Amino acid sequence: MSVASTLPAGAASSSRQTPVRVVLAGFGTVGRSVAALLTQPGDEVSLVAVVDRRAALKQEGWDGAGVRWTESLDEALDAGADVFVELIGGLNPAEQWIRAALERGISVVTANKQVIAHAGPALFALAASRGCQLRFEGAVAGGVPVIRAIESGLAGDTLTEVAGILNGTCNYILTRMEQDGADFGDALKEAQKLGYAEADPSMDVNGGDARAKLAILAMVALGVQAPAHAILAEPITDVSPIDFQYARRLGCTIRQISRASRDEAGTLTAAVGPALVPFASALARVNGSENLVKVKGRFGGETSFGGRGAGGDPTAVAVVSDVLAIARGVRPAGVRTAVEVDRVSSDASVPYYVRFTVRDRPGIIAALATVFAKHAINIDAILQEQGFPDSARPFMVSLDEAPSQTVRAALTEITAFDFHVAPPLAMPVLA
Amino acid sequence: MSVASTLPAGAASSSRQTPVRVVLAGFGTVGRSVAALLTQPGDEVSLVAVVDRRAALKQEGWDGAGVRWTESLDEALDAGADVFVELIGGLNPAEQWIRAALERGISVVTANKQVIAHAGPALFALAASRGCQLRFEGAVAGGVPVIRAIESGLAGDTLTEVAGILNGTCNYILTRMEQDGADFGDALKEAQKLGYAEADPSMDVNGGDARAKLAILAMVALGVQAPAHAILAEPITDVSPIDFQYARRLGCTIRQISRASRDEAGTLTAAVGPALVPFASALARVNGSENLVKVKGRFGGETSFGGRGAGGDPTAVAVVSDVLAIARGVRPAGVRTAVEVDRVSSDASVPYYVRFTVRDRPGIIAALATVFAKHAINIDAILQEQGFPDSARPFMVSLDEAPSQTVRAALTEITAFDFHVAPPLAMPVLA
Numbered sequence: 001m002s003v004a005s006t007l008p009a010g011a012a013s014s015s016r017q018t019p020v021r022v023v024l025a026g027f028g029t030v031g032r033s034v035a036a037l038l039t040q041p042g043d044e045v046s047l048v049a050v051v052d053r054r055a056a057l058k059q060e061g062w063d064g065a066g067v068r069w070t071e072s073l074d075e076a077l078d079a080g081a082d083v084f085v086e087l088i089g090g091l092n093p094a095e096q097w098i099r100a101a102l103e104r105g106i107s108v109v110t111a112n113k114q115v116i117a118h119a120g121p122a123l124f125a126l127a128a129s130r131g132c133q134l135r136f137e138g139a140v141a142g143g144v145p146v147i148r149a150i151e152s153g154l155a156g157d158t159l160t161e162v163a164g165i166l167n168g169t170c171n172y173i174l175t176r177m178e179q180d181g182a183d184f185g186d187a188l189k190e191a192q193k194l195g196y197a198e199a200d201p202s203m204d205v206n207g208g209d210a211r212a213k214l215a216i217l218a219m220v221a222l223g224v225q226a227p228a229h230a231i232l233a234e235p236i237t238d239v240s241p242i243d244f245q246y247a248r249r250l251g252c253t254i255r256q257i258s259r260a261s262r263d264e265a266g267t268l269t270a271a272v273g274p275a276l277v278p279f280a281s282a283l284a285r286v287n288g289s290e291n292l293v294k295v296k297g298r299f300g301g302e303t304s305f306g307g308r309g310a311g312g313d314p315t316a317v318a319v320v321s322d323v324l325a326i327a328r329g330v331r332p333a334g335v336r337t338a339v340e341v342d343r344v345s346s347d348a349s350v351p352y353y354v355r356f357t358v359r360d361r362p363g364i365i366a367a368l369a370t371v372f373a374k375h376a377i378n379i380d381a382i383l384q385e386q387g388f389p390d391s392a393r394p395f396m397v398s399l400d401e402a403p404s405q406t407v408r409a410a411l412t413e414i415t416a417f418d419f420h421v422a423p424p425l426a427m428p429v430l431a
Numbered sequence: 432m433s434v435a436s437t438l439p440a441g442a443a444s445s446s447r448q449t450p451v452r453v454v455l456a457g458f459g460t461v462g463r464s465v466a467a468l469l470t471q472p473g474d475e476v477s478l479v480a481v482v483d484r485r486a487a488l489k490q491e492g493w494d495g496a497g498v499r500w501t502e503s504l505d506e507a508l509d510a511g512a513d514v515f516v517e518l519i520g521g522l523n524p525a526e527q528w529i530r531a532a533l534e535r536g537i538s539v540v541t542a543n544k545q546v547i548a549h550a551g552p553a554l555f556a557l558a559a560s561r562g563c564q565l566r567f568e569g570a571v572a573g574g575v576p577v578i579r580a581i582e583s584g585l586a587g588d589t590l591t592e593v594a595g596i597l598n599g600t601c602n603y604i605l606t607r608m609e610q611d612g613a614d615f616g617d618a619l620k621e622a623q624k625l626g627y628a629e630a631d632p633s634m635d636v637n638g639g640d641a642r643a644k645l646a647i648l649a650m651v652a653l654g655v656q657a658p659a660h661a662i663l664a665e666p667i668t669d670v671s672p673i674d675f676q677y678a679r680r681l682g683c684t685i686r687q688i689s690r691a692s693r694d695e696a697g698t699l700t701a702a703v704g705p706a707l708v709p710f711a712s713a714l715a716r717v718n719g720s721e722n723l724v725k726v727k728g729r730f731g732g733e734t735s736f737g738g739r740g741a742g743g744d745p746t747a748v749a750v751v752s753d754v755l756a757i758a759r760g761v762r763p764a765g766v767r768t769a770v771e772v773d774r775v776s777s778d779a780s781v782p783y784y785v786r787f788t789v790r791d792r793p794g795i796i797a798a799l800a801t802v803f804a805k806h807a808i809n810i811d812a813i814l815q816e817q818g819f820p821d822s823a824r825p826f827m828v829s830l831d832e833a834p835s836q837t838v839r840a841a842l843t844e845i846t847a848f849d850f851h852v853a854p855p856l857a858m859p860v861l862a
Contacts, residue, residue: 036588037730137584143731145584152583153568153576156468156751282737285716296858299468300574300748303738306713308731317731320587330583331761 003126019046020327022077023106026051026087027058029281030111030138033316034085039064040200044327045083045320048412049076073097077104083326085319086110094361095119096393098134105130109322111138111315116214120219121338133332135322140213141166141291143306143314145321150221150295151332157297162221163259163430166213166272168289168310169197170202170236170256174274178253181241182225196310197290207256214258214272221295222262225338226270231260232346234273239424243355245385245395250353250429252276253284257430261348269345271404276353276429282306283430350427351380352399352407356414357422364419375410377402392421404428445839450477451758454507454537456528457482458489460664461542461569464747465516470495475758476514476751480507493577504528508535514757516553516750517541526550529565536561540753542569542746548643548659551650552769563736564763566753571644572597572722574745575738576752581652581726582763588728593652594690594861597644597703599720599741600628600635601667601687605705606718627720638664638687638703645689645703652726653693656769657701662691663777665704674786676816677827681784681860683707684715688861692779700776702835707784707860713737714861723811743754782860783830783838787845791821795850799828808833812847823852835859 022038024031027050038047049068052058059069070076077084077100084101086108088094095115098108102123110116115123116136127134137147141164150159165171169191176187188205191197203209208228215228236256247254255277260270277283282304286292291309296302308314356366365382372379378400388394399407411424453469455462458481460481469478480499483489490500501507508515517530517539519525526546529539533554541547546554547567569579572595581590596602600622606617613854619636620627634640639659646659679784691701695818708714713735717723722740727733739745751851789795796813803810809831819825831837842855 033730064694141593143585143588143728144734145580148584149576149580149736152756153579153752154574154748156753157574157748282716285713297748298572299464299744301739301745303575303736305580305736307734313730313731317585317588317728321584322587324586325583329762330757 023081029312107133113212117215138318161296164293175286184265454512460743464743538564569749592727595724696763
C-alpha cells in the first residue's frame with residue numbers, strides 16, 4: 001500500500017482552500033444525521049449555524065463546537081452561509097426560507113418534496129438568476145441517488161416511463177399485510193410504533209406523499225411539470241387481507257405504485273395507488289420501508305434504482321452529497337426544459353382487479369356481468385374464497401385490459417346496486 | 432400545455448452557443464449506436480469525424496452528413512475535436528489514443544474497462560493536468576449509471592462494500608442453466624448464437640471481464656486502486672446442472688458474483704466467480720444479460736442499481752450522457768483519493784458449497800470429513816441426488832463459515848485422493 005493518487009480529472013480546479021459554510025434549518029431526525037455527517041473530520045464543509053424553532057431545546061446534548069444555534073433565519077444566514085440546507089419540511093415557511101436564501105445568492109439543498117413539486121421551476125429560475133444552485137436529491141427516494149442518475153447518467157436517453165415504490169410507510173404496511181395476513185389497521189399501528197408512520201398517516205396512506213415525489217420524477221425524468229394535486233391518488237386504506245389472497249391466486253402481491261408516462265404528443269399519464277404486481281417483478285420484491293424507482297428509456301431500456309427511501313441517515317447521505325457537489329464546484333447536469341401541463345391523464349388501459357363485498361343472493365354475478373358487458377369490458381375470471389358469511393361475502397372479478405375511465409364508469413353504475421356491504425375496491429394489475 | 436421553463440439552476444451558464452465537436456473511434460455495435468444518438472436533432476453536440484481501421488467499409492450504408500471518415504487518429508483529432516470518444520476496446524492502441532487526445536487537452540469518453548482498470552489514475556492525472564476530463568460511465572454495467580451515482584450521489588457516505596453481477600454473458604448462461612437445466616456448453620452456444628457471447632468467450636466465462644469492472648468499482652466506490660489481475664477470478668465453466676439442483680435444496684441459485692470490500696485498515700478483499708445466492712436475494716433475480724450493482728454504505732445502508740449491462744444502445748446512452756456532461760460544463764464529482772495496493776485478499780470467511788464427483792466406494796465421506804475436521808471446518812450438510820452411476824456420482828457438502836484460504840487448503844488435500852473423477856467444485860454461499 002503506497003502512493004495516493006487523485007481521481008478523477010478536474011479535482012485540482014474544484015477543490016477549495018476554505019471549507020464551504022453550511023447553515024442547517026430543521027434539527028429533526030434527518031437534520032440531526034446531516035449535522036453528524038457535516039461535523040465529521042474533513043476540510044470541505046463546515047457547519048456554522050443551526051436554525052430551529054426550538055433551538056434551545058434541540059441544542060441540548062449536541063456537542064458540535066463552533067456552531068451557532070438560533071431561531072432566526074436571518075441571523076443564521078448572516079453568519080456567512082455558502083449553502084443553506086432546508087429540512088424543516090412542509091410548504092410554509094420552507095418555501096419562503098429557500099427563496100430568501102437564493103435571493104441572497106446562497107445555494108440551497110433541500111429534501112422537501114412538497115416545495116420542489118409545488119414551486120421547483122420558479123425556484124430553479126431564481127437560483128439561476130442569482131448564480132447559485134438548488135439541489136434536492138433527498139426529496140425523492142431518500143438515500144437512493146435517483147435524481148442525479150436520471151439527470152446526468154441517463155441524459156443521453158429519452159425517458160418515456162417512470163414507476164416505483166416511493167412511500168416507505170405504505171410499503172411497510174402492505175408488506176406486513178402480505179407476509180402476516182395482518183389487517184390494515186394493525187399493520188399501520190405497528191408502523192407507527194416502529195417510527196415508520198406518523199401519528200397522522202394520511203399523507204402517506206392516501207398517496208399525497210408519493211404524488212409529490214412522482215410530480216418531481218415526472219419533471220426530472222419526463223420533462224413534464226404538472227401540479228401534484230392533478231395526479232390521481234388512491235388510498236391504500238381499503239386494501240384488506242382477502243385482497244392479498246385473491247392477488248396470490250393471480251400470481252401477484254399488492255404494492256402502492258406510483259407511475260407516470262409521457263407519450264409522443266407530450267401527454268402525461270400518472271397515478272398513485274394500490275396495484276397488483278406480479279411476484280416475479282422487481283416491484284413485488286421491495287420489502288419493508290425500501291424504495292425502488294424504475295425508468296424506461298427509448299434506447300437504454302429499463303434501469304432501476306433501489307435502497308432505503310426514508311430514515312435519518314439515508315436521507316442525510318443524499319443531502320450531504322448535494323452539499324459536497326456544491327462544495328466541489330459540480331454544476332447541475334441538465335439543460336432540461338420542462339413543459340408545464342395543467343391536466344394529467346390517469347386513463348391508462350390496463351387489466352383490473354375488482355373486489356366486491358356483498359350480501360349474497362342469486363343474480364349478483366348476472367347484474368355485474370351485464371354492466372361490464374354494456375361497457376365492452378371483458379371479464380377474465382371470477383374467484384370466491386370459502387369461509388365467509390352470506391351477509392358479507394367478498395369475491396373478486398378480474399377484468400381484461402380496459403381504459404380506467406371506462407372501468408370507473410362501470411363501477412359507478414355497479415355501486416348503485418343494493419347488494420354491496422362495502423364499496424367495490426378496484427386496482428390495476430401491472431405487467 | 433403552455434410555457435416552457437428551464438431547469439435546473441446553472442443552465443444559463445452551462446449551455447453553449449456552438450455544439451461540442453465529437454470525434455468517435457471505433458464503429459462497432461456501440462459506436463454505431465453512439466453515432467445514431469449523436470446525430471439526432473439538437474444543437475449541443477456534433478459528430479465531426481469517425482476513426483475506424485475499416486473506415487471505408489463501415490461508412491457504407493451510413494448516411495450522417497458532414498462526418499469525416501478516416502483510418503488515422505491524428506487526422507480525426509485535427510478536425511478540431513472537443514471530445515474524443517474511444518470505443519475501439521482492448522488495451523492497445525486504445526490507451527495510447529486516449530493519452531494522445533488528453534495530451535492535446537481534448538476530453539475523453541470511453542467505455543473501455545481494460546484501460547480504466549489498468550491505467551485509470553495515470554490518465555485522470557493527465558486529464559487534470561491538461562484541464563480536460565476523462566469519463567467512463569459505460570465501462571461498468573453498460574447503461575446503468577452506477578459510476579455517477581456512486582461518485583456524486585453517495586459522496587456523503589463512506590462505502591464499505593460493493594457486489595454485483597457485472598457480466599451479462601455469464602448471467603445469461605447461468606440463467607439458462609437454472610431455468611432449462613441446460614448444460615454449460617449448450618447454454619454458451621445459445622449465448623453465442625444470440626450475440627450475447629463472443630466467438631472466444633474466455634474473458635467472460637473465466638471472469639477477466641468482470642474482474643476489470645470490479646477493479647474500477649473498487650477504485651470509485653471504495654477508494655482502493657488495485658491491479659485487476661490481483662483479484663481472484665474463478666471460471667463458471669465447471670458449473671453443471673447438478674449444481675443447480677443441489678443449490679435449490681439450499682434455497683439458492685448460482686450466479687457469477689463480483690464482490691469487494693474494504694476494512695477499516697484499508698485492506699481490499701475482492702473476488703469474482705460463481706457463487707450460491709439465496710432465491711430471496713436481489714442477485715438471484717437478475718435474469719438474462721442484465722447487470723446489478725449493490726453498494727453498502729456506513730450511513731445509507733444498501734443501495735442497488737440495475738439494468739441492461741451490455742448491448743449497443745444501453746452502453747451508447749452511458750457514453751452520450753458522458754459527452755453531454757462535458758458539453759454542459761459539468762465537472763466530475765469527486766475529489767477522491769484512491770490508495771494504491773498491490774495485493775488483494777480473497778480471504779473472506781463465508782459458508783461454502785463443494786460438489787464432488789467420485790467413483791463410489793465405502794469410506795469416501797469419512798476421508799473427506801477427516802480432512803475438514805483437521806482444518807477445523809464444520810460440515811453443515813451432505814446431500815446426494817439419486818440416479819447417477821457408481822462410476823461418477825456427484826454429491827454435495829455444505830460447509831459452515833470458514834476462511835476461504837482454509838477451505839482451499841483442505842480441498843487441495845482432498846483432491847489428492849484417488850476417488851475423484853472430476854476436480855471438486857467449491858463455491859461460496861453468499862448471504
